[in-house]
Amino acid sequence: MAYSWDNRVNFVVRHLYDIDSNGYLDERDFFCLALRATIIDGKGQFSNSKLQEYQHVMLGLWEEIAELADFNKDGRISTDEFKEAVQQTCIGRKYEDFPQAMKMFIDYNFKMVDLNDDGIITADEYRFSCVTKFAIDDIESVDESFDNLLNDDDRRRGGITLSRYQELYADFLGNPDECPGIYLFGPLSEIAYTEIES
Known part of the structure; x- marks a missing residue:
């Protein structure tokens, strides 16, 4: 089940968005993503102007994801909320x-x-x-x-x-089916993602 749709979305939350590994997505994760992108883009060098550029992109992403997925409007997106939003906006779409x-x-x-x-x-x-x-x-x-x-x-x-x-x-x-895209991030293993209590 490592390549099931459910596990793929767990992977996206855990390894791409939940940078601080606290079990949910929030604005802090996207500030961390902006800094990470700045350092990777600069091959280790820091640029304040690049940081501002990436913060603009990542905070825009956070705001859009929050609009789509923060169903209870608590400023945090659980894995289940993220999955529901992906189902509504991505399944069957290009x-x-x-x-x-x-x-x-x-x-x-x-x-x-x-x-x-x-x-x-x-x-x-x-x-x-x-x-x-x-x-x-x-x-x-x-x-x-x-x-x-x-x-x-x-x-x-x-x-x-x-x-x-x-x-x-x-x-x-x-x-939701098997396709070449399931290998985009490498060999996946099953991800047990436990929701963090509020």
């Missing part, structure tokens, strides 16, 4: 039909994985992204996941372009 802030986050993710900024995520960049997001003890499973992502055009190019990444990300969130 990237172009996703909420604007989510599309910006997807594009931001591509940029963070494409370390050399050449417009293609290679196997090496994919490996790096996987092992820095969660515990992996078998590089062959990472390489197999990357291979499962690729279509013939990707193989000819030597990796995944932004438009292909957008398509795969839309499948990861919006396609």
